[in-house]
Amino acid sequence: MRILAGFIGWCVVVVGSLGATMGQTPIVAIDMGAVFESHPLFVSQLEALKQEIRQFEEDQNRQREALQAKFQTLRGQDASSESFRQTEADIAGQVANLDVQKRLRSKEYAQKEAKIYYDIYTDVSSKVTAYCQHHGLTTVIHYNSRPMDLNNPATIMERIGSNVVYARPDWEITAAIKQLCTGPAQTARTPGNVQPSLNR
Numbered sequence: 001m002r003i004l005a006g007f008i009g010w011c012v013v014v015v016g017s018l019g020a021t022m023g024q025t026p027i028v029a030i031d032m033g034a035v036f037e038s039h040p041l042f043v044s045q046l047e048a049l050k051q052e053i054r055q056f057e058e059d060q061n062r063q064r065e066a067l068q069a070k071f072q073t074l075r076g077q078d079a080s081s082e083s084f085r086q087t088e089a090d091i092a093g094q095v096a097n098l099d100v101q102k103r104l105r106s107k108e109y110a111q112k113e114a115k116i117y118y119d120i121y122t123d124v125s126s127k128v129t130a131y132c133q134h135h136g137l138t139t140v141i142h143y144n145s146r147p148m149d150l151n152n153p154a155t156i157m158e159r160i161g162s163n164v165v166y167a168r169p170d171w172e173i174t175a176a177i178k179q180l181c182t183g184p185a186q187t188a189r190t191p192g193n194v195q196p197s198l199n200r
Contacts, residue, residue: 026137029167031145031174035124039181042120049112056105060098067091067098127180131173143167145174 036042071091077084128140143164149155 026171027139027141028132028137028171028173029141029143029164030128030172030177032121032124032142034145034174035177035181036117036120038178039120039124041123042116045116045120046113049109049116053109060102063098064095067094124177124181128173128177131176131180137173140173141167145172 070087074084074087079085132138132140141164144158144162146155146158148159
């Protein structure tokens with residue numbers, strides 16, 4: 001009986017110490033993808049970049065169509081004539097130039113997109129850091145809150161690959177960080193008072 005009582009006492013001490021440790025090192029979860037999708041600057045900058053890409057592609061298509069029409073005018077002409085060879089070479093040179101422009105622009109757009117993500121990530125991270133320092137939170141884990149959809153295998157793989165299997169709703173800070181990114185400055189609330197936003 002003494003051994004059993006001693007063991008129970010030891011368990012109480014261990015559990016109590018673990019609880020104290022966990023209380024000192026709270027872990028919270030955030031869906032960064034959901035925060036990005038609601039970040040006004042991210043949305044506007046990404047849409048502006050998409051519009052720039054669309055305009056470039058439309059301009060490229062117009063130029064290619066014009067070159068194709070120009071090539072059609074060669075039909076029926078003497079392929080051995082100097083005029084034919086000169087026009088054909090000119091068209092080929094312009095097509096090659098368009099291809100070079102497309103490759104260069106694709107690289108430029110990729111860099112611009114990376115810069116957008118970098119800037120927004122830096123902004124969100126600074127807000128997460130300030131929020132956690134204010135509330136004494138020590139660790140933030142990213143997870144994907146998008147619901148699984150049997151008709152969309154990608155959502156299933158995203159959930160399976162998530163680092164978090166379960167996040168207690170009142171320790172999920174996505175909604176709080178969204179508010180900091182999108183709304184007017186307000187007094188930060190503790191995780192226990194945050195209304196969870198588990199879905200995008």
